[in-house]
Amino acid sequence: MRHFLTLKDYTKEEILEILALGLEIKHEVKAKVFKPRLAHQTLAMIFEKSSTRTRVSFEVGMFQLGGHALFLSNRDIHLGRGEPVKDTARVISSMCDMVMIRTYEHSKLEEFASHSKVPVINGLSDSYHPVQLLADYMTMMECGKDINPVVAYVGDGNNMTHSWLMLAAKLGFELRVATPKGYECDPLIVIDAMELAQESGAKITITNDPKEAVVGASVVTTDTWISMGQEDEKTQRINDFKGYIVDEALMALAREDAIFLHCLPAYREVEVSEAVLEGKQSLILEEAENRLHAQKGLMVWLDKHR
Template sequence: MRHFLTLKDFTKEEILEIIEIALEIKKNLKNKIYNKELAMQTLGMIFEKSSTRTRVSFETGMFQLGGHALFLSNRDIHLGRGEPVKDTARVISSMCDMVMIRTFEQSMIEEFAEYSKVPVINGLTDSYHPVQLLADYMTMVEYGIHENAIVAYIGDGNNMTHSWLMLAAKLGFELRIATPKGYEVDSVILEDAIKMAKKSGAIIKVSNNIDEALYGATIVTTDTWASMGQEEEKEARVKAFKGYMVDGLKMCLAKKDAKFLHCLPAYRGQEVSAKVLEDHADIVFDEAENRLHAQKGLMVWLDQQRDK
């Protein structure tokens, strides 16, 4: 049995295997071929953080695979009212076939997985957002921009940045990160990525210099400046991130045919200009749709591991 808590736990071959399954599932869906790989199975979805894309994609995905998804907010279960994580894990994993958790602390999801009898999926924590990176890379493959990719990430050193670090370190492409001073990536996660990069051949560059990160990039990506739970910091962050908006002038530093990605929600006029987002709307919203397909591929792959 395998859990999906961070891309750090997966090999390059395993990540590509999941993407391959996802692409096949998407192709079948577009051709109205519905294979019920998870028929009669139940996905327990625990949400301590609210969501649009995560809930809709997992719930829809489980239905299309022949199973059922059960929404559990921390207001509805005892986990939100003092029950130990390990007890909730023991109970829910005895009744569900798989569990997806969207929460704050990475340590919470790791403890849950330790006591779970079924696969646990990280739907987002403050440290990582690995399911989003599966969708991002799947989109890169579909658009033929995954080979020799040079990815420039502009913005906050957050869970998205950490997940890009893990993906680059595993798959071996070049990743350049530019963050404002005081908002850099976690030093321990960066150190782990650099160690893994030595094996994969990945090039990882981290700085506060936007122009250096963007120059010659084939893919430009960013994220909101204030994530969930950081609302009180919003005003300070807007000041600190001044100059870090990806606009037309910034995109001109990247390659002429560079693509822009965004995990959404996007705040036009902050981390990205309205024009850049609309110019790249096709790929950005394909990327959003691919959350559905990538996560179906992941759930099918995790289910297959139980039979090995």
């Protein structure tokens, strides 16, 4: 049995296999063909952090695969508050076929998975957001930007950045990360990525200069500067991130055919300009839809590898 907590746990071949399966299922759905690959199975969705795309994509995905998704907010269950995580994990995994958790502490995910009898999927933690990277790379594949890509990530050294580091290190492409001083990635995750990059041939650059990162890039991506739980830091962060907005001037440094990605929600004229977000290079809506298809590929793959 396999869990999906971080891309670090997967080989290049396995990641591409999951994505190929997701694309196959996507093509079927576009042709109105719905195969009940997970018929009568139940996905428990545990949300300690709310999300539009995560809930809709997993719930719709499970329905289209012939199964059922069960929404559980932190008001519905006692995960980590009054009941040990291991008890919640053992009970839910005895009744459901798969569990998706969107939470704060990555350690809670690891603890839950260690006691679960069924596959556990990371729907987002403070350390990683691997399902989003499946959707991002699927979007790159569909427009040919997976061929010798140069990806520039501009913004906060957060869970999205960590996941880009792992994806690049596993698949062997070039990634340039630009963050303000004081907002760099977790150094232990960077060390892991650099070690993996030596095996895959990935080229990873860490800088504090967004222009250096974006010059000649084929993919430019960013994320919100103020993640859930950081609202009290909003004024300070906006000040510290001056010069890191992905606007038309910054995008002009990338390749002429470069694409722009953002996992959403996006705060317009903060981390990205309205012109870029709504411009012809932006694939944010295709990227958002691919959460549905990539995650269906993932759930079917996990079911096959119990």
